[in-house]
Amino acid sequence: MKSPSRSGKPRRQPSMRDRASARVQASVRKSLFLNDVKRTTKRETKKLKTFAEMTATYFATRHGDVPESAVPYCSYVEYDTNGAPGAMSKSSSESQTRSIIREVAAAKASETKVRWLHFEGINTPTLDMLCEEFKLAPPKIEGSETTQRLVMMRHRDPALRFFGTHAFLTMQLLDREDCEGDIPLVTDDQVSFIYVPEMRLIVSVTEDRDIESDFTNLQSLLVNGSSVCNKNGAHPAMLLALLADKFVDDAFPLAEELGDFLEVLSHAMVSREGIAYNQPVDKTRMQLWRMRRFSIRVKRLCETYEEDALNLFGDDAFQTYIEAVEKQSENLEHVCDMYITRCLAILERVEVYQNQKTNDTLFILTIITVMMVPSQFLTGMWGMNFVNMPELGLSWGYWLFLALIPTFMIGIFVLLKMGGYLEDTPMDIDPVHYVKKRIAEFKARGKKDAEGGAPASPE
Template sequence: MSLPKISTKAALKLKPRKKKRQNTGLAPGSLIFTGQKKLEEAQVMLVEYSIDGEVTEQKAEGKIPDSDGQAMVKWYDVRGLHDVALVEQLGQQFGVHPLALEDILDTQQRPKFEDYENGLFLILKALSYDEETQRVQTEQVAIFAGDGFVLSFQENETDLFPGVRERIHSGRAKIRKRKADYLAYALADNIVDQYYLLLDRIDLILDDLEEEILSKANRDSKGKIHNLRLQTITLRKAIAPLRDAIGAFSRVDSPLMSEGTDVFVRDLYDHVVQVMENIDTVRDMMNGLYDLYLSEISFKMNSIMQVLTIISTIFIPLTFLAGIYGMNFQHMPELSWEYGYYYLWGLMIMISGALIYYFRRRNWL
């Protein structure tokens, strides 16, 4: 699959600009939305399930759906963080700490884990690759798991958890037999699984870029390498703090953590560590690609200089002969030869042929 051409200037334009924070100087716990409004109206989806009962889903826009109170786990899936009133209402209803609400609305928050008295709070980044802009897109996801409920917050309308939703509807899945802490783990695990798909896509791009550099290295190749380097930085900034967050999640001592869930969280920690190792591998491959690009450019330049040098070497004796017989002396014996012109041409051709033969014998051509 061929990559779109991205020049060096275009790659520089793809670098995301740093956003100015809007909540500086405010009191802790102040609810200020710092991101971009990505949908017209916030949406809330309530999923309720138990071990033997039926799974129910109800959707409402801009309000909190009512629950019948009979389900073992209630999952409130909130899409759209711009509605500060809705987030605050959910926080008051479920006793979410004001600092956690502040972090939910701050889309520039780094991945973290907090153990509150009435809930486990996790922030992580959902990552995807935009084929059109050749950029890694980030979306903040916040998960708050309490006693019998889970609140998940995301920026976009797109469903990030179709696999988890499908497992809930399947009566054979483990998720129906466990409590809210396992659902929180399942949501985080679903996000981390998407990292592998993203890294696979980047690996394919690196392979295509390597073939392009070996066949025809040019300025566009340098721009693509620079763009991938920026995307790798984005990946590392999004995933590196998550390693510590999941590590804290796996070691948390809370009554909200059911017996046996910690094993799955430790497995998730291993996945995050593996993803970080893959990112380091991608970074090393990118540095290798840049070195390959410089080597190919240098080799191409040396080849050009070699050809020009050989051409110059061939024409040096020819220029010498042409210079001698181009002088304006009256008494030059060769000027009176009847076939002198043809002799000179023959000599020039013999010299050129001899030099070319010599260069080939030395593998210079």
């Protein structure tokens, strides 16, 4: 049954031909849209797609648990707190990783040695074996958090949990991912720490596997006895402070790289203004905001270390180092704030340019409208239907109308020109050239006054 329309007549149902025509029209509209996209350069299209995909992947992984790695990479470092050489071993397979865990668990703790077991990527079987070998599993209480669960969870803020025999801590480190032809994407990866004071053992777990990690340089320093952890019988927790300091220091070059990108954008805007700068500036501001959030999280972690309610980090050298890390995180926050302010300044310049273009367009349209007023007036006057209008009977009235229009338009243009309505400000010449010229005049005048000598003072 056909449904009635508003007019009361039965509504016509679309036929198969109409539906096919609608599909063809939709296909044409889609092809026109794709053609418009293809008019952009291939590099720009690929660049935006790559950055968008990487950003979408980043946000998709921020709200789930830490992904499990099939074969976690494991490295073990044993260093001396009095500067003696240490030892380091690495695994390239799951069997080697399990062997390292068993060997470290079977070895006895030494008063001058600190053991650091580092994992890049983790999975549940390896984590369960780790907790079993080092006896890190707390009593099972319904609804309570376990060490395994805390490692696999994603924490938005620094977390500290104490399980009697060991403590669990977490923080973030910044990672740089290259986008082809675009600014680098800043991501924050989670790092979990298990600190066992009695065993003088620290276990660190990063969520991604990256064999070319910067941890290798730090591990070499520890083995060679060249770090702050190898001096004056350093506290085992000093390694936690050293890692936090490393994560903050690694963030500064990335912030400076984004700052250099903003400087290049500023120079580009000086040579050629436009509204196309909005997108790269917004991307840069997003990365800087992410780095600023990282610095705030480091400050919270430092505050947690300084409070030390459970007296796990009761060492003066450790607390002094943590205070230095906190100051570094504040400096990173200030740097990010500075560059974010610069982003806002560039966006304001883009907005000013857009408003100026709009005002220039409106100004031109206004001048054209004013110059067309006489023609509109004559058209309206001679278009009236009065009986006594002598001009309507003239044989040359049409040619008079055509002659009056350009005459009035030229007259209005001359009046606007003489009145200064078409002139720009005096600084329209060249601000830099104008300022240099004025400075040169002031210098010449001062030199002339100096050569003439100071006026004699009255007696």
